[in-house]
Each structure stands twice: as C-alpha cells, then as structure tokens.
Amino acid sequence: MGSKAGRRRTRYSAASLLLALLVGVGAWWTQQDGASGPVSDAGQGGREAVDGADLADARVLLGQLVVAEEDTGYRYDRDDWPHWVSQGQGCNTREVALREQGQNVRVDDECRAVEGNWHSDYDGIVVRDAGDADLDHLVPLAEAARSGARSWTREQRREFANDLDHLIVVTATSNRQKGDQDPASWLPELGRCDYVTRWIQVKTSYQLSVDRDEYRALDAVLSHC
Numbered sequence: 001m002g003s004k005a006g007r008r009r010t011r012y013s014a015a016s017l018l019l020a021l022l023v024g025v026g027a028w029w030t031q032q033d034g035a036s037g038p039v040s041d042a043g044q045g046g047r048e049a050v051d052g053a054d055l056a057d058a059r060v061l062l063g064q065l066v067v068a069e070e071d072t073g074y075r076y077d078r079d080d081w082p083h084w085v086s087q088g089q090g091c092n093t094r095e096v097a098l099r100e101q102g103q104n105v106r107v108d109d110e111c112r113a114v115e116g117n118w119h120s121d122y123d124g125i126v127v128r129d130a131g132d133a134d135l136d137h138l139v140p141l142a143e144a145a146r147s148g149a150r151s152w153t154r155e156q157r158r159e160f161a162n163d164l165d166h167l168i169v170v171t172a173t174s175n176r177q178k179g180d181q182d183p184a185s186w187l188p189e190l191g192r193c194d195y196v197t198r199w200i201q202v203k204t205s206y207q208l209s210v211d212r213d214e215y216r217a218l219d220a221v222l223s224h225c
Contacts (some may be wrong), residue, residue, distance in 0.1 A: 007160035013211065046145075055225050058197040062218055065200070066209040070146040081141045083161040093162040094135050101169045102130075105123040122188035123172035134175035138166040138195070139202045142180035167201045179220045183221065193225035 084093035091099070098113045099105050105116030111128035114175035120127060126135045139147075144160060152160075178186050187196050196218050203210060210218065 001048070032144045050225060054197050055193070058200045060223055061200050062210075062215070062222065063206045065203055065215070066148075067212055067215050068148075068209040069212050071148065071150055072146060074145055074150045076142045076145040078141065080157055080196065081161040081166055082154070082158045084135075085158065085162050087162075087164075093167070095136050096131050096140065097164055097167050097169060098133065100164070118169045119189045120170040120174060122170045122178070124190050125171050125174075127169070127171060130170060132173045133169050136168045136170045136178065137161070137167055138198055139206075139208070140178075140180040143182055144206065144208060147203070147210070149207060149208070151204075159184045160206060166198065182209070182217070184217040187217070187221065192221050196221045197225075 045203060056065075087093055087096045091110070095107070095111045095113065095192065098116070098118070099107060102113065102116040102118045104112055108114050116132050118127045118130075149157065174188065183196055183199060200218060202208075
C-alpha cells in the first residue's frame with residue numbers, strides 16, 4: 001500500500017509540475033505576442049483595439065499639454081461655432097460623417113442618408129435610422145471654448161466645429177449623457193482607451209489646454225490601456 005501511494009504522489013507531483021510549466025509558457029507567449037501589436041480595448045468595447053504606437057504617442061502628448069484652469073469667464077455661444085457646413089458635392093458635415101462612418105449607407109439626391117447602420121462606439125448600440133444618430137464632437141465645443149479658444153476667429157471655430165477627424169456618430173442617449181463634460185466627469189461605457197487617446201490628439205492638434213482633474217483622468221485611463 002505504501003509503495004503504491006508513493007508512486008501516485010510521484011505521478012501527481014510530476015503532473016502538477018508539467019501543468020505549471022505549460023501555464024507559465026502560455027503566459028509568456030501571450031505577453032510576447034501582444035508586445036508589439038494593438039492593445040485590446042476588450043471589456044470596454046467600442047473599437048476592438050488601440051494601436052500600441054498611438055498609445056505611446058498619447059502618453060508623450062499628454063505630458064506636453066498645457067495644464068491650466070478652465071477659462072470659465074469666456075461665454076460659450078453655440079451660434080459662434082458654425083456647423084454643419086458644406087463639404088462639397090451638395091453634402092454638409094453631418095451627411096459626410098454618416099456616409100463615411102456607416103455600413104451599407106445609401107443616400108438620396110440631396111446627400112441625406114436614407115439607409116444604413118451605424119455602430120455607436122460609446123455604448124455598442126447599432127443605429128439603423130440616420131435620424132436617430134447624433135454626431136458628437138469628441139472634444140465638445142463648450143470644452144474647447146473653456147480650454148484656450150478665447151482668441152480664435154470665427155473661421156477657426158468653424159474649422160473646429162466641422163473637423164471630421166473628431167466627429168463621431170453615436171446614439172443620441174450617449175451624446176446627451178456626455179453633454180459638454182471632459183473625461184474627469186464622463187467617460188464612455190465602452191472604448192475608453194481609444195476615446196482618451198483621440199481626446200489627447202485633438203487637444204494637441206488645436207493647442208488646447210487641460211485642467212488638472214482632466215489630466216489626472218486621462219492619465220489614469222492610459223495607465224490601464
């Protein structure tokens with residue numbers, strides 16, 4: 001009996017050692033496989049992955065942004081930021097964004113989307129009627145006004161308000177929830193790594209500042225990407 005039990009313990013020990021070795025190799029391989037590829041945004045949804053180079057750039061750019069108190073003394077008036085303007089060929093900014101960001105989009109003779117579907121990166125919902133979709137400024141107009149746009153000309157405000165690089169087709173619900181809040185107060189349910197990366201890119205492109213709480217929120221999200 002004793003010798004049989006000893007042999008069983010030996011077999012179990014060997015099996016345990018082999019299992020631990022396989023788990024360790026698997027973990028090492030996973031780390032190596034993802035080291036140079038896109039960083040998963042799984043669990044946060046939205047875009048499936050964020051390019052590692054974009055994340056690295058975002059960390060550098062965040063450190064270069066001016067940290068300053070918000071310019072709350074500058075009165076924001078939405079009418080001072082003209083949109084949606086013509087983008088040529090009879091289409092305005094909203095119509096172009098719907099066409100470019102949707103799938104199976106069909107437009108009428110006036111460039112209006114009459115068919116298609118749009119994936120809302122903020123909450124993962126698919127919108128199947130263009131009339132139910134909102135076009136969100138990733139960095140809200142009011143946030144831009146508070147972040148260094150006081151001296152902008154009307155033409156500069158017009159350019160920002162119609163910049164297709166930071167306009168996102170989302171559900172009306174998620175857009176209303178966001179309002180004009182920055183990442184210190186609101187983050188999308190899904191795709192947060194992509195969201196803050198693009199937020200930093202917009203603020204950098206337009207030389208806009210971040211306040212201290214906003215900076216901390218952006219840094220916190222990036223640290224988990």
